[in-house]
Amino acid sequence: MTDAWSPMTNYDTRSYWEGCREKKLIIARCGDCRYWIHPPRGVCPKCWSDNIGYEECDGVAKVYSYVVLPAARQDNSGSDRITVWAELNDQERLIVVADMVGSAPNEVAMEAPLELAWSEYRGHPVPVFKLRAAG
Numbered sequence: 694m695t696d697a698w699s700p701m702t703n704y705d706t707r708s709y710w711e712g713c714r715e716k717k718l719i720i721a722r723c724g725d726c727r728y729w730i731h732p733p734r735g736v737c738p739k740c741w742s743d744n745i746g747y748e749e750c751d752g753v754a755k756v757y758s759y760v761v762l763p764a765a766r767q768d769n770s771g772s773d774r775i776t777v778w779a780e781l782n783d784q785e786r787l788i789v790v791a792d793m794v795g796s797a798p799n800e801v802a803m804e805a806p807l808e809l810a811w812s813e814y815r816g817h818p819v820p821v822f823k824l825r826a827a828g
């Protein structure tokens with residue numbers, strides 16, 4: 694039996710998901726004014742150019758916001774689930790929403806430094822973040 698789940702992609706998001714397959718964080722970027730764009734879309738919100746390219750980010754980020762879904766509110770996993778709004782250091786308000794791994798909720802703080810890691814959802818690599826030692 695095959696698992697039918699795969700990420701929904703369209704023309705704008707395909708590069709992002711193809712990057713995930715190779716465990717690379719590929720973010721859309723305006724070819725004219727160099728503004729990073731995420732979620733990806735076909736027109737730059739800064740200069741209205743449709744000259745959109747895709748570049749790899751290193752995933753160095755900080756906590757912009759986060760939410761905790763307590764284990765008791767979930768069906769199966771035995772641990773609290775943290776979803777983080779990771780603001781990439783490449784640009785202010787360039788935010789990737791992902792699960793956070795390797796930390797308990799009381800270890801997470803606003804602006805805490807993050808680094809990219811990879812997890813898997815039904816056989817597909819997906820980006821996650823973990824705390825990065827400051828410095």
Ligand SMILES: [Zn+2]
Pocket residue numbers: 723724725726727728737738739740741742
């Ligand atoms: Zn632009």
